[in-house]
Amino acid sequence: MTARKAIFITGGASGIGRAIGxxxxxxxxxxxxADIDTATLAQTRSVLPDGSVSTHGLDVRDRASWDDALADFTNASGGRLDVMANNAGVPLGGALEDNSVAEIERCLDVNLKGAIFGAQAALPFLRASAPCSCLLNTASAAGIYGTSGASVYSATKFGVRALTESLDGEWAEFGIKVRSLMPAFIDTPLLAHAPNQRSNEAIRDRVRAAGLEITPVTEVAKAAWDAVHGERLHTLVGATARRLAFGARWMPGRLRREAAKSARAMGN
Known part of the structure; x- marks a missing residue:
């Protein structure tokens, strides 16, 4: 094995994944x-130093493709995988009644099933590089307290949080760290999307209308570095995430009332 440490990042073409990379x-x-968007992936590769990166087309919903991608990656990295960053995700917002079956299934499959498949596929490589190897899952502030107008998305991120906590115990005997990031609204291309197919309003506009902050993506990358090298199980990123965590623990009744108000403000 080469002494140079290696990280594999899904959703790596843009946004949080690119910033971490x-x-x-x-x-x-x-x-x-790794990303399903191979065109943007190629653009991202072009701005990184030569010899420091490999790129891999990957649909995280396809379990067999995980094995192929990780085999290609470890061949390029000299046999190492020190950090598996389960970052790929898709947004889904709006009232539950407005979400189509296809949208619901895609969100569940990418955000939750993809993270489970990634953890399973990476385990042999993380065991080989342990101790101090790490599974890093991108959860969300929506995994702290259920977000009004984003019930399916919140459910997937609670699932990612549960996966993190479960595997933290299950993999302790192997010397593998398991960590999660819990960012709120981050300045990435996803904010330009509509929350669902029935809406033509960008998520960014809804966030601003609700008076919530948008955190620079570089803060998430720094949090990822700290999570991999620290002892905190869940790392909160952004003021909204910190407020939610505080409210969920100390003021749950007030948080419920604010969630209802937020739903009205976001137009759900």
Whole structure:
């Protein structure tokens, strides 16, 4: 094995995944970027230092494709996988009655099933590089307290949180860390999307109308670095995430009332 550490990141073409890849590459790691969007993936690769990155087309919903992608990555990395970053995800908002069956299934499959498949596929490689290897899951502030107008998305992120907590115990004997990031609204291309097929309003506009902050993506990348190298199980990113965590623990009744108000403000 090469002494150079290696990280594999899903959803690596843009947004949080790209920012994590850039930071880890700057700090001397070999970076594998995986995404279903191979055109944007190629653009991202072009801005990273030569010899520091490999790219892999991957649909995280396809379990067999995980094995192929990780085999290709470890061949490029000299046999190492120190951090598996389960970051791929898709948004889904709006009232539950407005979400189509196809949208619901896609959100569940990418956000939750994809993370489970990624953890399962990465385990042999993480065991080989343990101790100090890490599974890093991108959860969300929506996994702290259920978000009004985003019930399916929240359900997937609660699932990612549960996966993190379950595997933290299950993999302790192997010396593998399991961590999650819980960001709120992050300045990524996903905010330009509509919350669902029945809406033509960008998520960014709804966030601003509700008076919520949008956190720079570089803060998530720094949080990822700290999570991999620290002892905190869940890392909160952004003021909204911190407020939700505080409210869920100390003021649950008030948080319920604010959730209802937020639903009305977001137009759900």
């Amino acid at each position: 850039e930071l880890f590459a700057e700090r001397g790691w070999f970076v594998g970027l």
